[in-house]
Amino acid sequence: MMDLLQSALAVLYIIAASQGFFLTLLLYRSKLGDHQANRYLCLLTLLFSLALVDYAADTAGLSEQWPVITTLLWPKEFFYGPLIFLYCIELTRPSPSQLSRRQQLHFLPGLLHIVVTWSLLVLPQDTQQLIIGLDPIVFDGSANSHGLSYSQLVIAWLLDDFETVLAFASIAIYLGLSIWHLKRYSISILNNYSEIEQINLSWLKRLLISLLTIYLLYVVTETLLRGWMEHVLGFSMLLLIYLMGYRGLQQPEIFKARNPSEPVPASSDLQPEPTEETTPAMVVESKYAKSAVDAEMSGQLIREIRQQVEQRKLYLEPQLTLTELAYLLSLPPHYVSQAINEQTGNNFFDFINSYRTQAAQALLLDKEAALTVIEVAMAAGFNSKSAFYTAFKKHAGVTPSQYKKEHLK
Incomplete structure (x- = not known):
């Protein structure tokens, strides 16, 4: 046997x-x-x-x-x-x-x-x-x-x-x-x-x-x-x-579709994870301790960033990158990244998706548009239903269906 x-x-x-x-x-x-x-x-x-x-x-x-x-x-x-x-x-x-x-x-x-x-x-x-x-x-x-x-x-x-x-x-x-x-x-x-x-x-x-x-x-x-x-x-x-x-x-080539001149996420872009001894604010402060951008300039930059993002509705571009946003502002990418990190406490990904979530909230409550959930996701700048649900739940605290149900009573 x-x-x-x-x-x-x-x-x-x-x-x-x-x-x-x-x-x-x-x-x-x-x-x-x-x-x-x-x-x-x-x-x-x-x-x-x-x-x-x-x-x-x-x-x-x-x-x-x-x-x-x-x-x-x-x-x-x-x-x-x-x-x-x-x-x-x-x-x-x-x-x-x-x-x-x-x-x-x-x-x-x-x-x-x-x-x-x-x-x-x-x-x-x-x-x-x-x-x-x-x-x-x-x-x-x-x-x-x-x-x-x-x-x-x-x-x-x-x-x-x-x-x-x-x-x-x-x-x-x-x-x-x-x-x-x-x-x-x-x-x-x-x-x-x-x-x-x-x-x-x-x-x-x-x-x-x-x-x-x-x-x-x-x-x-x-x-x-x-x-x-x-x-x-x-x-x-x-x-x-x-x-x-x-x-x-x-698995597609990650950087294949990117502009060759676009800088790649490097080790300098990586920030240490918060521990019991380090708060997120301390991490950001430590990361930019030697930066040429001071607190006053950082505050001015975030106002310019928000103005560009909101007026031109840049968040509706699904493939928007930090480099593209910096190019529109005629600023170095690390200046833009620092301003977003310091002034909002978010990374670039969450910063843009918070705008997309706000746009989706408005579309969900638009009775005349009568869009499906996936149509709302695409119209708000998301590339997929799963990415939409994840971001919406994070920034709104509820799912799109729950949000619509709560506000259309």
Whole structure:
């Protein structure tokens, strides 16, 4: 019965690997989405597919007959984290770029892992089996009892517990860094765009959080339980990676439609999140402590900003950006951003959507217009029904339907 289950599991691994190779080919050849970022995603799905082939060989007992399979496919764990992290970096970058020397260092542990592991290929198969753990080794201080040299015993130890701990730590750290980067990016786009539904990458952030959660559970089961739960969690992680790949194909280039001269949200646009010790006012004050715009000038600027936005009804433009507003005012974008932050306590996104909400409120109460909710949303400058409901509830405190019901009694 167990042999049947093992065979079935090996077949499932091969089927999943085939799907992974297909997805890798799609990512490689597709012209959709962010091509540069998808290169990293392509390599990631390829590595996970190769991992499935390795699992299938191990489950079917082929690794014991041909340890070269495990030796060739083993060094991949240290590439998972860097590829996910660099995918997030590239996806939020304003223009495609070559891999910098600093970024190349992310792959150094993986390359070292390859050098150490593939050096075993010159050894006899039974020696490879001992070193890579297919046959258990008791580290009793005696090398001769295993027929291994001391240097080979050291390599065996490095490729066993030591490598496992480092690999677990590497993936967890890079997943954490990726989530942190996306969180900073989310803050940045709120200060620069009035419509973010297509560029907020919330899907990716949720996927990474799920992946990190499942991975931590996998570490626990791998360390303590070691059973079928290990395979269940492993398949869950693979499912999320493949889902990331297919979703990555659909994600449009974030900055493709923007003017090349338009500045990109940078780290300087990011403000620290308020804590128990720091209020929002303190955060804004700290952010602009060295700015050339003083409080008096900031107050004057917000009056000019409001005048332009209200008279020209700029909020009705769904794709309005901070740079476009600054251009109309003949002001540097960071001056406009500072005035909005300091004088209203809002970011650019909420500032513009508050005007859109006011316009929607008027349209909802216009009996002659008799517009549907989605028509009101579009007429007020929103790009989708979901964005409209979210903004309306935030600024009006109720849903559009509740607001209409309360005021048309």
